[in-house]
Amino acid sequence: xxxxxxxxxxxSKEEKxxxxxxxxxxEQQAAVEILKTYWNSDEALQKLHDEFIENxxxxxxxxxxxxxxxxxxxxxxxxxxxxEESSVVAAASKAAKxxxxxxxxxxEVIDTQKVGQVHFIYNGxxxxxxxxxxxxxxxxxxxxxxxxxxxxxxxxxILDIELRDRTGEIEGYFQLHATFETVDSMGANFxxxxxxxxxKTLEEEAQxxxxxxxxxxxxxxxxxxxxxxxxNCLVRAExxxxxxxxxxxxxxxxxxxxxxxxxxxxxxxxxxxxxxxHNKGIxxxxxxxxLATGNDFRAVEAAxxxxxxxxxxxxxxxxxxxxxxxxxxxxxxxxxxxxxGGLTSLHPLVKLALEMLGKPSAKELMQxxxxxxLAQNFAALRSLTTTGIQQGHMKMHLKNILNQLNATDEERNxxxxxxxxxxxxxxxxxxxxxxxRS
Numbered sequence: 001x002x003x004x005x006x007x008x009x010x011x012s013k014e015e016k017x018x019x020x021x022x023x024x025x026x027e028q029q030a031a032v033e034i035l036k037t038y039w040n041s042d043e044a045l046q047k048l049h050d051e052f053i054e055n056x057x058x059x060x061x062x063x064x065x066x067x068x069x070x071x072x073x074x075x076x077x078x079x080x081x082x083x084e085e086s087s088v089v090a091a092a093s094k095a096a097k098x099x100x101x102x103x104x105x106x107x108e109v110i111d112t113q114k115v116g117q118v119h120f121i122y123n124g125x126x127x128x129x130x131x132x133x134x135x136x137x138x139x140x141x142x143x144x145x146x147x148x149x150x151x152x153x154x155x156x157x158i159l160d161i162e163l164r165d166r167t168g169e170i171e172g173y174f175q176l177h178a179t180f181e182t183v184d185s186m187g188a189n190f191x192x193x194x195x196x197x198x199x200k201t202l203e204e205e206a207q208x209x210x211x212x213x214x215x216x217x218x219x220x221x222x223x224x225x226x227x228x229x230x231x232n233c234l235v236r237a238e239x240x241x242x243x244x245x246x247x248x249x250x251x252x253x254x255x256x257x258x259x260x261x262x263x264x265x266x267x268x269x270x271x272x273x274x275x276x277x278h279n280k281g282i283x284x285x286x287x288x289x290x291l292a293t294g295n296d297f298r299a300v301e302a303a304x305x306x307x308x309x310x311x312x313x314x315x316x317x318x319x320x321x322x323x324x325x326x327x328x329x330x331x332x333x334x335x336x337x338x339x340x341g342g343l344t345s346l347h348p349l350v351k352l353a354l355e356m357l358g359k360p361s362a363k364e365l366m367q368x369x370x371x372x373x374l375a376q377n378f379a380a381l382r383s384l385t386t387t388g389i390q391q392g393h394m395k396m397h398l399k400n401i402l403n404q405l406n407a408t409d410e411e412r413n414x415x416x417x418x419x420x421x422x423x424x425x426x427x428x429x430x431x432x433x434x435x436x437r438s
Contacts, residue, residue, distance in 0.1 A: 002022075008055065013057060017058075035057055038058045038061060048347075052346075052347075062082045062291070063083070064082045064353075065083070066078050066356070067079045067372075067375075068093060069093065069097050069100050070105065070371060070375070071096075071104025072107055072367060074104065077368060079289060079357070080352075081288035081372070082292040083287070083288035083291070086399070088285065088376065089288070091375075091379035092288075092372060092375050092376055092379065095382075096375055098248075098378075099241075102239070103240065105374065106237070107367035107370055107371055108235070109235050109363045109366055109367065112181060112362070113159060113230065114182055114336055115178070115180070115226065115227040115230055116178050116191040116192065116195045116224075116226040117175045117176065117177050117195070117227060118175065118176035118178075119174075119175055119221075119224070119225075120173075120219050120220060121172040122216070122219040123171075123215065124213065126165065126167075129174065132205075132211070132212065133176075136202065140176075141158060143200075144193075144194045144197045147190070147193050148194065151190055154183045154184070155181070156187075158194060159178075159181055161176055161198070163176060164176075178191075178194070178195065178198065180194070182362075184339045184362040185338045185341040185362070186295065186337060186341065186362075188296075189341075195225065195226070199221045202221070228336070229302070229306045230335075230336045231306075233334050233335065233336050234333070235333060235335050236330060236332045237367065237371045238331070239328075239330075240327060240329070242325055243325050244325075246258055246327055254327075258322050260386075261327075261329070261381055261385055264385050265318060272315075275315050275316050276314065278318075278377070278380075279317050281376055281377055282374070282377045283304065285373045285374075285375060285376030286304070286335075286370075286372055290337070290369060292350070293339070293344070293350060293357070294342060294346075295342075295344075303334045304317060304334065317373075318330065318377050329374070329378060331370055331373060331374045335370060337362050337365050337366055339360055339361060339364075339365055401424075401429045405429070405430065407433065411436060415436070
């Protein structure tokens with residue numbers, strides 16, 4: 001067992017790698033070589049990557065693919081997607097092509113409010129606190145002027161600040177619940193800076209508020225932090241067409257397809273075990289675009305799943321209906337995104353991805369991302385309710401299996417031809433390779 005290391009962060013990158021190799025690997029030199037293989041030969045670019053996070057030892061690559069033919073609000077897009085899972089990009093592309101001649105995708109931003117909170121404890125008269133907040137609220141805006149002035153020039157800033165009484169759940173617990181508009185930035189640093197100033201002003205002003213007793217003046221700030229739950233930073237995307245237009249071949253009519261599809265969505269709306277997998281498929285598309293455009297996929301995931309459970313039961317994020325012969329499929333999802341600041345101005349591939357999308361505003365990116373999630377879900381449900389999910393997925397996964405088995409080019413061609421009309425399974429591919437090699 002290796003010993004604890006002191007001052008690891010102060011070691012050079014080479015020293016960090018050597019310590020890890022010595023502590024964890026039998027083949028130390030091989031481990032070092034693998035880590036260095038993924039370094040970028042451009043020293044300036046590598047330095048940029050090294051400084052994104054702490055204790056960097058190498059780069060971790062994900063494939064960046066593209067899904068073309070997305071018609072969104074009448075405009076054509078090729079959507080960049082960074083993801084490791086087979087069939088995601090292919091499914092998105094297939095859905096985009098399907099809807100290209102059926103009116104495309106429509107999307108609209110419903111609202112763009114972000115949220116932040118100052119959590120504090122106050123043990124005293126609630127009416128006094130309410131009066132105090134009313135008197136200090138203008139000061140909260142004034143004290144953050146230096147933080148908000150540039151954001152206000154761009155059309156953003158603090159929208160409102162409320163005092164919320166949560167003493168019914170935790171004794172003495174109150175919040176300053178603030179809403180913000182951050183325009184084209186995700187706004188985390190802006191919001192947190194405002195909140196910390198709110199907290200400072202609140203504490204200072206309480207000391208001089210005459211109606212407070214000495215105990216009431218000692219309100220305690222617990223923390224000041226933005227919320228990644230943004231139910232009012234919401235976007236809707238949808239597709240619709242005549243039911244008869246859903247049929248592509250003679251295997252299934254448009255009517256049968258629509259009924260099966262809507263039933264599958266209905267199940268995800270009432271069955272949490274299905275809804276989790278259903279929504280995971282949506283996030284396959286959403287996260288891939290989030291990563292490609294340098295946004296925070298963890299924040300988006302957390303908000304989406306909280307939104308899916310807002311009724312008290314976890315449900316589908318998408319919905320479907322058939323009315324008067326029209327099939328409609330749509331999603332409403334909270335998305336707090338940015339197209340300026342953070343990695344968007346630093347990572348070369350992020351800048352390239354945003355340029356590929358036409359340098360969208362945050363609102364435009366919200367629409368594109370929501371469409372990617374809807375398309376992914378459409379493709380998955382289409383497979384599930386017709387051919388089954390494994391047929392297409394495992395054929396895409398075949399490449400990974402062949403890579404694991406170190407198949408030659410000749411072997412790959414033979415195996416791909418064999419499984420054109422056969423079901424791909426890991427064991428079946430191994431058996432076929434073994435037979436071929438023997």
